[in-house]
Amino acid sequence: MEFEPSPNVTRGLFDHLVGAYALGRGGLHGEDHWLRVLRNGREVAAETGANLRVVELFALLHDSKRENEDYDPKHGHRAAEHARSLRGEWFDADDREMDLLLEACRYHADGRVHGDPTVGTCWDADRLDLPRVGILPDPRRLCTEYAKRREVIDAACERAWRNG
Template sequence: MTIDMRGIARQIVQEYDLPLAGCHGIAHWARVYDNGQRLAEASGADKDVVALFALFHDSKRKNESFDPNHGKRGAEFAKQLRGELFELSNAQFALLVEACCGHTKCRHHENITIGTCWDSDRLDLGRVGMRPHPYYLNTDEAKREETINWADGRASMEVVPDWIAERWGIETTAFAWE
């Protein structure tokens, strides 16, 4: 079974409780995806886990501020869709669950895939006015000034990747950007 990114994205959008144009919405997920794939290329992280993290990590947020259990809820949602819209080995799935559950409360991780997931999210902090600091990043590629500048520029400018409709089947023109 392949990963049905379109199906997963549509299911998440259908059940998402917050505005899709909000700071934790679809443009954020897409930038995290781009960040993660760039980092995984350099780090050797599992690209499938990193891609799925981008979609699930904030998929079950209840608000745009303090929501300490949203990562765990996102991991639970991934469990519901596993076998229907995607398949991972048990080891890969365990990494996805740990990455989702720990992405806001944990700082560093020795596993390169989990560290890459967390870095992909942290590199998008510019969307809320915070510049990523190398101390809080895990991978060598994420810590590079060039990478931080690239990701932070996209986040600060609230770039909406133009591939969302093509790859995820979600038309971003359907909702207003805040």
């Protein structure tokens, strides 16, 4: 899947994150995953009223500080710190957007659901890409009504399986 920049997430930001990613290309949590989360997030956000800037930034940042492909329970917290360090230089966000982005990054891997439409959309965009590791997204563990739709889950599975 090709990266499609937007006013929120530039080519420069994407290239910077890919270049700095410790686990390199081709892994389960690297750029292919980020791009599918971005794709999922843009679709879900259009239906949920989520803040698109937060959702797009989450997609590229949430796994950017993983240190391994398996058990890495603090990677969300490191992603939040990373986001904080890049703000103003690589992307812009106001204080409210930053709060949502940090919350979404910190707790994205804890298996919770979230009532805020922006945080919920971020987490759903990520979980809709679980089929890449052989896990079918469980509607009970998705946050937004839109992402729980059978056809939305099926289409996300299709993309994850063909890595596109």
